Amino acid sequence: MQQTLALTALLVSDYDEALHFYVGVLGFERMEDLALSPDKRWVVVRPKGAAGGELLLAKAADARQRAGIGDQAGGRVFLFLQTDDFERDHAAYLARGVVFEDAPRDEPYGRVAVFRDLYGNRWDLIEPNKA
Structure with a gap:
């Protein structure tokens, strides 16, 4: 059997500000950015040149999720x-x-x-x- 940890969901408050930081500041690559609904996107980034280690930038949808932004660990x-x-x-x-x-x-x-x-x-x- 072969398994891969494909994505790590990272709670964010706003897709575009998160993209600015991860792509613009850290230099990550935007792998996917698909609109799923008016309020939800599938946004995946990873370190430039990496073969894995991708982050799913997940916009917090409710108060519980918003409370976890920046403190997931x-x-x-x-x-x-x-x-x-x-x-x-x-x-x-x-x-x-x-x-x-x-x-x-x-x-x-x-x-x-x-x-x-x-x-x-x-x-x-x-x-x-x-x-």
Whole structure:
């Protein structure tokens, strides 16, 4: 049997502001953007050049979902963005206004720094150690 975790739903308050951040600031690719109804779209983004790791930008539809925007992991790091060049991406993100919580640090598994997306979700930008 072969299975793949195909998408991670990420609650957002507005499709276009989320696209601006993920595509315009982080440099992700817009893979799909289909209107499903007047208020609902199927919007999928992924890191540029990635073969997977796609996010479904899911607009919160009710009060319960809106309460989860930016806190889907209860304050823990929620998503891990792996890079082949930490210094390049860290500098580019800083230049584009991405807010990092701390200075980059070296851990046994790689070079890492935590940043927040436009909703407050915590991400690790990480370059794994070479095996």
